[in-house]
């Protein structure tokens with residue numbers, strides 16, 4: 596009996612294949628997303644300058660979006676300690692609730708589908724492509740074999756809201772650490788009044804970060 600229990604414990608504690616990049620990092624994320632909502636197809640192009648601190652459980656980003664040809668520019672601060680996202684746009688701040696914090700990692704149950712490299716010759720960089728599901732979406736994520744630095748991802752499926760979606764995400768210019776910690780400071784306009792929740796149409800549910 597004891598042996599069986601131990602065997603079960605051992606199986607459970609075997610470490611998965613997953614990996615995490617730096618605890619705190621900054622970088623650029625380019626995004627192209629296609630969705631179908633209400634029988635209409637929509638295209639979103641996004642450019643994000645990301646700042647993440649896993650220990651702090653905060654993500655700040657400067658966002659440029661083109662949604663069906665309409666330009667949206669905002670700054671977003673996600674504070675998972677209070678479960679609040681602040682979107683600052685045109686000098687106004689809106690708040691909305693966000694889900695649970697998830698470490699910005701490749702999950703342990705992800706499958707390695709390819710070990711290869713990008714570049715060529717002496718410039719080549721070893722990468723790994725993982726396959727996993729996240730909130731019902733299929734994610735192919737490529738990260739550097741050493742350091743787990745995100746390179747690109749292809750995400751497809753139907754969201755929890757029933758929206759069919761396909762995204763391609765690429766990363767560049769990633770650095771360790773946070774150059775200016777004030778990126779995580781909630782601007783005073785966000786605290787002055789409890790502004791009623793008003794979500795930005797279409798934007799909601801479209802934005803996918805690499806690991807989410």
Ligand SMILES: *[C@@H]1O[C@H](CO)[C@@H](O)[C@H](O)[C@H]1NC(C)=O
Nearest residue numbers: 619648649650651772773776
């Ligand atoms: C991340 O946040 C933690 C907790 O607030 C802090 O101690 C640490 O210095 C931060 N890291 C960086 C690189 O700013």
